[in-house]
Amino acid sequence: MLVDAHAHLTDKKFERDLQGVIKRSEKAGIERIVNVGDKLETSKISVALAHVYPMLVASVGVHPHYARFYSHEVEEHLASLAEDPKVVAIGEIGLDYHYRNSEPELQKQVFCQQLKLARTLNLPAIIHCRDAYSDLIAILQEEARRERPGVVHCFSGTRNDAEQLLAMGYYLGIGGPITYPNADSLRAVVTEINLNRVVLETDSPYLAPQHKRGQRNEPSYIKHIARQVAELRNLTLKDIAAITRYNATRLFGWLGDSVGKIAYPIGHNLYLNITNQCTNRCLFCRSNNDYVVKGHYLKLDREPSEEEILQAAGDVEEFDEVVFCGFGEPTIRLDTVKAVAKQLKARGVPIRLDTNGQGDLINGRDILPELRGLIDSISISLNAHNQTTYNKLCQPKLRQKAFAAVLEFTRKAKQVIGQVHVSAVDFPGVNITKCRKLAEEELGVPLRVRSYSVP
Ligand SMILES: [Zn+2]
Numbered sequence: 001m002l003v004d005a006h007a008h009l010t011d012k013k014f015e016r017d018l019q020g021v022i023k024r025s026e027k028a029g030i031e032r033i034v035n036v037g038d039k040l041e042t043s044k045i046s047v048a049l050a051h052v053y054p055m056l057v058a059s060v061g062v063h064p065h066y067a068r069f070y071s072h073e074v075e076e077h078l079a080s081l082a083e084d085p086k087v088v089a090i091g092e093i094g095l096d097y098h099y100r101n102s103e104p105e106l107q108k109q110v111f112c113q114q115l116k117l118a119r120t121l122n123l124p125a126i127i128h129c130r131d132a133y134s135d136l137i138a139i140l141q142e143e144a145r146r147e148r149p150g151v152v153h154c155f156s157g158t159r160n161d162a163e164q165l166l167a168m169g170y171y172l173g174i175g176g177p178i179t180y181p182n183a184d185s186l187r188a189v190v191t192e193i194n195l196n197r198v199v200l201e202t203d204s205p206y207l208a209p210q211h212k213r214g215q216r217n218e219p220s221y222i223k224h225i226a227r228q229v230a231e232l233r234n235l236t237l238k239d240i241a242a243i244t245r246y247n248a249t250r251l252f253g254w255l256g257d258s259v260g261k262i263a264y265p266i267g268h269n270l271y272l273n274i275t276n277q278c279t280n281r282c283l284f285c286r287s288n289n290d291y292v293v294k295g296h297y298l299k300l301d302r303e304p305s306e307e308e309i310l311q312a313a314g315d316v317e318e319f320d321e322v323v324f325c326g327f328g329e330p331t332i333r334l335d336t337v338k339a340v341a342k343q344l345k346a347r348g349v350p351i352r353l354d355t356n357g358q359g360d361l362i363n364g365r366d367i368l369p370e371l372r373g374l375i376d377s378i379s380i381s382l383n384a385h386n387q388t389t390y391n392k393l394c395q396p397k398l399r400q401k402a403f404a405a406v407l408e409f410t411r412k413a414k415q416v417i418g419q420v421h422v423s424a425v426d427f428p429g430v431n432i433t434k435c436r437k438l439a440e441e442e443l444g445v446p447l448r449v450r451s452y453s454v455p
Contacts, residue, residue: 001031002226002241003248004219005173006092006126006153006201009035009049009056010042013205013216021218022053028220031055031245034201034252036092036126036153038063040074043081050086057252059089059126067102067110075117082121088252090118091126092153098130112139118150119143124251125150127170133157137164151251154203159189171197171251176207176217179228191232199251200225200244238265242295257297262304262312264296270319272340273298273326274309275333279358279402281395282383284427284452287327298327306339313340316349323352331359334367341374350376357381357406361398368409368416377419380410382447384424385434393429410443420445427452 004025014021025033035056037043043060050058060081062070081087093114095107102110118125129136129152136152141164152165153173162172174190177183190198200222208217209224223237230240242264249256264271276287276299286292291299304312316322322344324330330337330353341351357380359367384390387403396402413420422445424435432449439447 001245002029002200002222003245004030004033004202004204004222005151005199005248005251006036006175007033007204007219008038008042008206009033009204009219010037010045011205014218018049018053021220022055024218024220026055028223029241030219030222032057032248032254033219034059034088034126034248037061038092039066039069040077043078047081047084047087050084057086057088058084059091060087061089061091061093061114061126062110063092063128064094064096064107064111065099065101067107070110070113075113078114079117079121082123087123088254089124089126089150090114090121091150092128093118093125094128095132095136096128096130097132097135104132104135108135108139115139115143118148119146122148124148124253127152128154130156133161137161140165140168140170148253151199153201154207155189156186157189158185159192162189162193166193166197169197171199171247173199173201174229175201175203175225176209176221178232179210179224180213181210187228187232190229195233195243195247197247197251198229198244199248200229200240236265236267239267239294244295246292246295246297260291260298260300261296262300262309263314264293264298265319266294266296268320269323270313270316270321271323271325272309272313272330273300273328274324274330274336274340275303275326275328276300277303277332278327278329278356279332279362279397280329280356282381282425283393283395283429284425285327291327293327303333306336306343309336309340310343313344316344316347319349321350321352323354325354329356329358329362331355331362331367334359334363334370338370338374341371345374352377352379354379355381355409356394357409358396358398358402360409361401361405366412368412372416375417377421378413378417379448380406380413380420380422382406382410382422382424382435382439383427383430385431385438389429389431393427407443410445414443414445421448422446423448423450425450425452
């Protein structure tokens with residue numbers, strides 16, 4: 001499922017075949033399109049269209065090109081349009097020093113007024129910026145911290161611009177230009193920034209991706225943009241779709257998923273989320289904030305049965321590996337792990353267990369012999385080089401026994417299962433060097449470092 005965070009379907013170019021455009025968007029897996037107003041007239045049409053096509057939501061605002069038409073009356077009209085529940089943002093508003101259809105001073109004034117309107121209405125802003133990043137950032141910095149900042153659409157600034165905007169809580173919209181041959185600097189920025197505030201957009205009918213360049217752009221072409229971002233980040237199209245869809249949900253304040261996923265793909269692996277119970281309360285665990293991993297919501301309302309897990313897993317043959325993981329400790333449900341692994345094993349797919357290494361402690365017995373032949377590899381969260389650090393970072397329930405149990409489990413797993421590694425998160429307080437030393441020299445297993453900042 002994809003979200004097009006910026007399109008102008010009110011444009012005359014869509015007059016004749018909007019229905020077909022919407023149909024193709026549905027077929028292309030688009031869940032929602034933010035249909036952006038750029039002056040009062042198109043804002044009104046956008047709201048009206050959002051009531052005709054369920055997948056459309058609207059934004060209302062005056063583009064810097066039309067700043068000279070902004071007035072108190074226009075503002076009152078925008079405010080009343082924004083009362084409609086299908087209006088999700090104020091925009092597009094901003095600064096355009098490239099075309100200068102209106103004087104820069106006037107643009108700034110009108111931009112600030114509409115930012116104020118967005119704040120009053122508690123809506124995010126959809127911001128257009130061309131050749132005006134330093135003024136834009138100065139204006140946004142002068143504003144007091146906003147609860148719901150907004151998005152800089154069709155981002156075209158530098159790495160430094162991006163970092164400053166992200167630090168202020170703004171999202172960045174990435175569109176067709178990311179696919180253009182001359183966009184190396186934009187691609188470099190998108191390769192490096194944190195993806196947790198990136199959304200995808202087409203800006204239809206403008207800026208068609210390279211494949212379709214010169215033609216009228218439309219939302220269904222968003223997959224070309226998603227594919228380019230996926231390639232830059234070494235992720236799959238599905239990963240990028242899940243991440244950016246979740247980002248759009250937060251940005252525009254839509255109701256997110258309310259049912260946690262039991263099975264979710266990341267890259268070429270399938271992950272199984274079978275419990276949210278854990279014997280640790282790690283400081284860096286994402287269940288502390290939003291329960292989302294790479295765009296997948298994982299808060300379970302109850303623990304799924306063996307049948308439900310197998311059904312959610314579906315055709316596992318297409319994956320490189322199936323991993324018991326999720327937001328909890330799988331060995332708390334050891335019988336379920338064994339039963340599901342047995343079924344999946346019969347289909348010939350490699351199986352990994354991601355665990356906190358406290359399985360023996362949890363079950364009160366040596367569990368590894370029971371997993372032999374069912375689990376092909378084990379990844380154990382280490383995260384610390386001694387008990388004091390472990391207790392501080394992972395907050396285990398059994399403070400006196402947990403760390404020793406993890407070390408013991410790792411040693412035994414190496415003998416019984418064979419393929420074993422330990423992991424550590426690059427979170428403040430985790431000493432990667434010492435963890436590596438412990439892993440390699442004392443436990444005889446490799447250490448894998450997981451990035452904390454990647455959502
Ligand atoms: Zn636009």
